[in-house]
Amino acid sequence: MEVGIGPIKGTFHGKISMKEKAPPRSYRLIVEGSGAAGFVRGEGTLTLQDEAGDQTAVHVSGDGQVGGVMAGVGQRLFEGVAKQLMGQFFQCMQSRVAARRENSSV
């Protein structure tokens, strides 16, 4: 998996696993990886919740640990970058949901 912001790029090797799968409600995602720049460990829970009408709320929460050179130098950026990556996730999901809705209405 390659992750990067601007000139700072890291390649990480490791495992991503899904646990406690309870479709269609929730799962836990566990990420473990390491590379030249350091290591990452994290886990998150994604929960889908019925809302009024035909809407679904997506709740995501998680916790992560980062170590190595990357952590020493990049600490001040982690939270902001995490926010940005979550934003990308929601944007991506939004566009996929919108695309599927269009297809099904045709």
Next chain:
Amino acid sequence: MKPAKFDYYDPRSLEEALTLLDTHQGDCKVLAGGQSLMPLLNMRLARPNVVVDINRIKELNYVRPNDGGIAVGALARQRALQTDKVIAERVPILQEAAYYIAHPQIRSRGTICGSIAHADPAAELPALALALDAEMTLTSAKAARTVGAEAFFQSFFTTALAANEILTEVRFPAPPKDSAWSVLEISRRHGDFAIAGIIAGLALEPDRQVIRRARLVYFGVGPTPIRVKAAEDALIGQAALESAFEAAAQSASQGIDPSNDIHASEEYRRAVAATLTKRALRAALQKLTEK
């Protein structure tokens, strides 16, 4: 610490440098002052296969008058901000802000364009570019284009620069004659990354009571330098009094996007930004009354 292996080129002309960038697209970094790139290479956080050193391209080393303002070539060092008479006369806030940029050794090597191209969210020069409506020239082997500061800064270390482009020039227009500017920053130690910083501009109506224009740009409190228009609007049309400054400060603390890190919490950064807003506006007003 030593960098990972890379191929090093030191072209003598801009054409040559741009051709190199074109050939090694995406796997290539431009080296100017090296004050951000070298640590990234040495710590192996950046591992490009090719480094193009532009230090021998003499035509890029200049600061010159441009309209009322200044034009700065890719090799002009940050030190020029403090020593160049044209800069001091035409855009004095740049001279004032240079005091906050790292340390003398770093300013002697680090370039003005390099800091802008690197786009660290806590750096002073990107914020100055945004506050002063600077224009960047992005040159590739095929063409040159101009991008305004607002469109240039996109996210953490991410700009409008394409992989085959060099930021060859930054132009800072002279701020309007009726305006005064101030810059303030809080960091743990002098020269550290800013916990929060501000560039503030202020202009009064001819009656010298009511605020005509305001510009408030913050750094260290989001993915890019952030201009808070709502805080500016809280000032425009108001009497230049503490109450208006207070309103702007409150608006600014909500209009920024700070994070928690080991240096400071999000709330602390919001509070610092509010305090800096008031101090910077008072300082700008003081300069206006002395004009």
